[in-house]
Amino acid sequence: MSDVDALRALNQRYSRAIDARDMDELTALFDPAGSVDGARGSSSVPDYLEMTRTSPRVFEQSMHVLGDPLIEHTEGSDIARLDTYAVVYQLGRVEGGDDMVLGIRYLDDVRRLDGKWRIHHRQAVMLWARDKL
Amino acid sequence: MSDVDALRALNQRYSRAIDARDMDELTALFDPAGSVDGARGSSSVPDYLEMTRTSPRVFEQSMHVLGDPLIEHTEGSDIARLDTYAVVYQLGRVEGGDDMVLGIRYLDDVRRLDGKWRIHHRQAVMLWARDKL
Amino acid sequence: MSDVDALRALNQRYSRAIDARDMDELTALFDPAGSVDGARGSSSVPDYLEMTRTSPRVFEQSMHVLGDPLIEHTEGSDIARLDTYAVVYQLGRVEGGDDMVLGIRYLDDVRRLDGKWRIHHRQAVMLWARDKL
Numbered sequence: 001m002s003d004v005d006a007l008r009a010l011n012q013r014y015s016r017a018i019d020a021r022d023m024d025e026l027t028a029l030f031d032p033a034g035s036v037d038g039a040r041g042s043s044s045v046p047d048y049l050e051m052t053r054t055s056p057r058v059f060e061q062s063m064h065v066l067g068d069p070l071i072e073h074t075e076g077s078d079i080a081r082l083d084t085y086a087v088v089y090q091l092g093r094v095e096g097g098d099d100m101v102l103g104i105r106y107l108d109d110v111r112r113l114d115g116k117w118r119i120h121h122r123q124a125v126m127l128w129a130r131d132k133l
Numbered sequence: 134m135s136d137v138d139a140l141r142a143l144n145q146r147y148s149r150a151i152d153a154r155d156m157d158e159l160t161a162l163f164d165p166a167g168s169v170d171g172a173r174g175s176s177s178v179p180d181y182l183e184m185t186r187t188s189p190r191v192f193e194q195s196m197h198v199l200g201d202p203l204i205e206h207t208e209g210s211d212i213a214r215l216d217t218y219a220v221v222y223q224l225g226r227v228e229g230g231d232d233m234v235l236g237i238r239y240l241d242d243v244r245r246l247d248g249k250w251r252i253h254h255r256q257a258v259m260l261w262a263r264d265k266l
Numbered sequence: 267m268s269d270v271d272a273l274r275a276l277n278q279r280y281s282r283a284i285d286a287r288d289m290d291e292l293t294a295l296f297d298p299a300g301s302v303d304g305a306r307g308s309s310s311v312p313d314y315l316e317m318t319r320t321s322p323r324v325f326e327q328s329m330h331v332l333g334d335p336l337i338e339h340t341e342g343s344d345i346a347r348l349d350t351y352a353v354v355y356q357l358g359r360v361e362g363g364d365d366m367v368l369g370i371r372y373l374d375d376v377r378r379l380d381g382k383w384r385i386h387h388r389q390a391v392m393l394w395a396r397d398k399l
Contacts, residue, residue, distance in 0.1 A: 065236075069278070071271070085331050091261050103329045128357050145333070145335070148333075149349070197351075198353055
C-alpha cells in the first residue's frame with residue numbers, strides 16, 4: 001500500500017473505531033506521546049483515550065462521515081499533514097431529545113512510528129452544530 | 134490506473150448508476166454469480182438487479198454520497214474488501230410526505246473478473262434512517 | 267504526488283478556498299481561459315471569480331463536503347475529467363431564516379497548466395436543495 005493510501009486509511013479507521021467505541025483500535029491509531037485539541041480542550045493522547053473510554057454516552061449511536069482528506073506528504077517522509085472535513089451524526093439522545101449533526105474539520109499531524117502511521121497531534125475544529133437532523 | 138484507484142471508482146460508479154437507475158451500468162458493476170444482502174433480505178445478483186429494475190419508485194430522486202472507502206487489498210490480488218460509509222438522500226416522496234435520509238455501510242467483497250473489478254458480495258447495513266432531511 | 271492524488275487534492279482545495287472565501291487560492295485553482303456553468307448561468311472564469319468576490323454573503327458560513335471524485339485520466343495526459351458529488355451546507359442566513367443544504371454534482375474538465383492542475387470548465391449541477399438542515 002502506498003503512503004498516501006495508508007494515510008487515507010488512517011482516518012477511515014478512526015471513524016469506524018470511534019463509532020464502535022473500539023478502544024483497542026482507537027489506541028492503535030494515536031501516538032501515545034501526542035495530543036488532541038477538541039471540544040474538551042487540549043489533552044494528552046492517554047488522557048483523551050481515557051476520557052473517551054469512560055465518558056457516559058450522550059447519544060446511542062454515532063456516524064462519522066469523512067470526506068476525502070487533503071494530504072501534505074513528501075514521498076518517503078515519516079511525517080504528514082491531513083486536513084479532513086467530516087459530518088458527524090449523533091443519533092438517539094440517551095436521555096431523550098433531538099439528534100445532533102456537526103460539521104468538523106480534523107487537522108492532523110501524523111507520524112510513522114514503527115512502520116505505522118499514527119495521529120501525533122489532532123486539532124478537531126467544530127465548524128457548526130445543529131440540534132436536529 | 135492502479136488497483137486501488139480502480140477499487141475507489143467502483144463504488145463511485147455504483148452511486149451514479151443507482152441514482153440514475155442506469156441498469157446497464159449497474160449490471161456491469163456486479164458479479165452475476167454474486168449476492169447482495171440488504172434491506173430486502175438476501176438476493177442473488179440477478180434477482181437484486183431485477184428487483185431494482187422493476188420496483189416502483191418511492192422517491193423521485195436519490196443521491197448516494199459515499200465517503201472514502203476503507204480498502205483491504207494485497208497488490209496484485211484479484212480479490213479485495215471495501216468498507217464504505219454512505220449517506221443516502223431519498224427526496225420527493227412520490228405519494229407525498231417527507232424526504233428520507235439514511236446512514237448506510239456497504240461491506241463489499243469484490244473480485245477482478247476479466248480484468249474488471251466487480252462486487253461479488255455486498256452487505257448493505259442500514260445504520261440509521263430519519264423521515265426528513 | 268501521483269496525478270490521481272493531485273487531481274483529488276484539486277477539489278478538496280476548492281472546498282476549503284470557497285468556504286474561507288480565499289480568493290487568491292480560488293484563483294489559483296481555475297484556468298483563467300476557462301468557464302463555469304452554475305446557478306448563475308455560464309461565466310468566464312474571471313467573471314465567475316469577480317462575482318464570487320463581490321457578491322454579498324447570504325449565509326455566514328458554508329461547508330462544502332465532497333465525496334470521492336470519479337476520475338477519468340490516462341496516465342501522463344494533461345487533461346482529465348472529475349465527477350464529484352457534494353453536499354453543501356449554507357448556515358446562518360445573514361438576514362435571518364433557515365439554513366440551506368444542497369446536493370451538487372461538479373462535472374469538471376481539468377487541465378495541467380505549467381505543471382499544475384486547474385479547472386478549465388466546471389458544470390455545477392444543483393441536484394436538490396432544502397431550506398433547513
